[in-house]
Amino acid sequence: MNGYSELDRFLQTDPRDVGCAQAMEMLHVYVELVTAGEPAEQRYPGVAAHLQACGPCGEDFDGLLAALRDEAP
Amino acid sequence: MLLGTMATVNPVADQVPAAADRLDAESAEWLGALASGGRRQEEALSRLHEMLLRIAQRECHRRGPRLRITGPELDDLAYQAAADALVAVTRKLGQFRGESRFTTWAYKFVIFEVSDKIGRHFWRNPGVPLDAEDWERLPDRFGFEPAREAEGRDLLAALRRAVDTELSPRQRQVFVAIVVNAVPLDALVIELGSNRGAIYKTLFDARRKLRATLAANGYMDQDTAGHS
Numbered sequence: 001m002n003g004y005s006e007l008d009r010f011l012q013t014d015p016r017d018v019g020c021a022q023a024m025e026m027l028h029v030y031v032e033l034v035t036a037g038e039p040a041e042q043r044y045p046g047v048a049a050h051l052q053a054c055g056p057c058g059e060d061f062d063g064l065l066a067a068l069r070d071e072a073p
Numbered sequence: 074m075l076l077g078t079m080a081t082v083n084p085v086a087d088q089v090p091a092a093a094d095r096l097d098a099e100s101a102e103w104l105g106a107l108a109s110g111g112r113r114q115e116e117a118l119s120r121l122h123e124m125l126l127r128i129a130q131r132e133c134h135r136r137g138p139r140l141r142i143t144g145p146e147l148d149d150l151a152y153q154a155a156a157d158a159l160v161a162v163t164r165k166l167g168q169f170r171g172e173s174r175f176t177t178w179a180y181k182f183v184i185f186e187v188s189d190k191i192g193r194h195f196w197r198n199p200g201v202p203l204d205a206e207d208w209e210r211l212p213d214r215f216g217f218e219p220a221r222e223a224e225g226r227d228l229l230a231a232l233r234r235a236v237d238t239e240l241s242p243r244q245r246q247v248f249v250a251i252v253v254n255a256v257p258l259d260a261l262v263i264e265l266g267s268n269r270g271a272i273y274k275t276l277f278d279a280r281r282k283l284r285a286t287l288a289a290n291g292y293m294d295q296d297t298a299g300h301s
Contacts, residue, residue, distance in 0.1 A: 002216065002217070002218060002221070003212060003215040003216050003217030003218065003221070003225050003228075004217075004224075004225070004228065006215040006216050007215045007228070007232070008293060008294075010215070010252075010280065011280045011281075011283055011284035011287070011293070012280075012284065013277055013280050013281045013284070017277065019270055019273065019274060019277075020268075020269045020270035020273045020274075021270045024181075024185070024269075027181050028172070028173040028177045028178045028180075028181045029172045029173050031173075031177065031181075032173045032174070032177055053277075054258075054273055055257075055258060056188060056257070056258050056259050056269055056273075057269070057273075059136070059188065060181075060184050060185060060188055063132045063135065063136070063184040063187065063188075064177070064180055064181055064184050066131070066132070066135060067128045067131065067132065067180045067184065068177060068180070070128075070131060071128075071176070071180075
């Protein structure tokens with residue numbers, strides 16, 4: 001990815017983005033859908049849009065997903 | 074307010090099932106034990122702390138290499154995160170609605186605490202004062218190649234002009250800290266005494282304004298994200 005496309009991607013804002021508070025409120029539900037192979041992005045497009053755009057919330061999602069996968073029997 | 078508009082477009086809260094009657098057996102056992110009092114409660118708290126600590130340690134080690142935090146410092150951070158998460162979980166027990174397993178819900182809090190502790194840790198050795206403006210590093214931040222420097226220079230000069238002329242003082246402060254100086258968002262939250270949602274919203278609005286300005290001046294296409 002070159003500089004232009006990286007800046008282009010960074011400046012894109014998705015109107016479906018629900019923001020940090022709602023994404024964090026739903027994170028445990030969203031992660032369980034993902035681990036169950038359910039279409040989490042289709043069910044919660046605003047959360048998906050947020051997790052893609054917000055580095056810290058995306059990091060929390062990755063961490064919770066890793067935790068669930070590590071703890072799986 | 075834009076996020077208010079977004080929430081109306083996608084009302085997440087309305088999609089949450091009222092699920093208190095759908096608790097799985099293990100979650101019901103956790104809730105019962107944690108609310109029971111006496112020895113059963115103590116044992117449940119001890120077991121929960123053990124689980125939260127395990128998750129915190131793994132999460133700290135997952136993130137650690139990117140953060141230049143190692144050894145005892147990383148372990149301390151995990152212990153603090155687990156202890157604070159246990160407090161958060163027990164305080165918010167009445168808010169658990171059973172939309173997920175109890176443990177998934179509880180793990181969420183320890184992940185949040187790890188983020189918070191890492192954000193605080195940043196300021197022990199920030200490497201850059203908050204009021205510095207290191208614009209020279211902006212090409213690197215976005216991966217502009219030296220071979221295409223001239224092309225990037227015009228675009229980044231236009232971006233900088235837009236930052237100076239289009240953003241509010243608060244938007245400019247947040248943009249410069251996060252984008253120009255590479256201060257992590259969670260660290261900026263601590264420094265400004267704010268919260269993640271407010272800082273993200275400020276940056277979201279700044280990104281939208283900057284893109285509109287660059288598009289109006291022919292440097293970029295109009296924003297098409299989420300409109301497909």
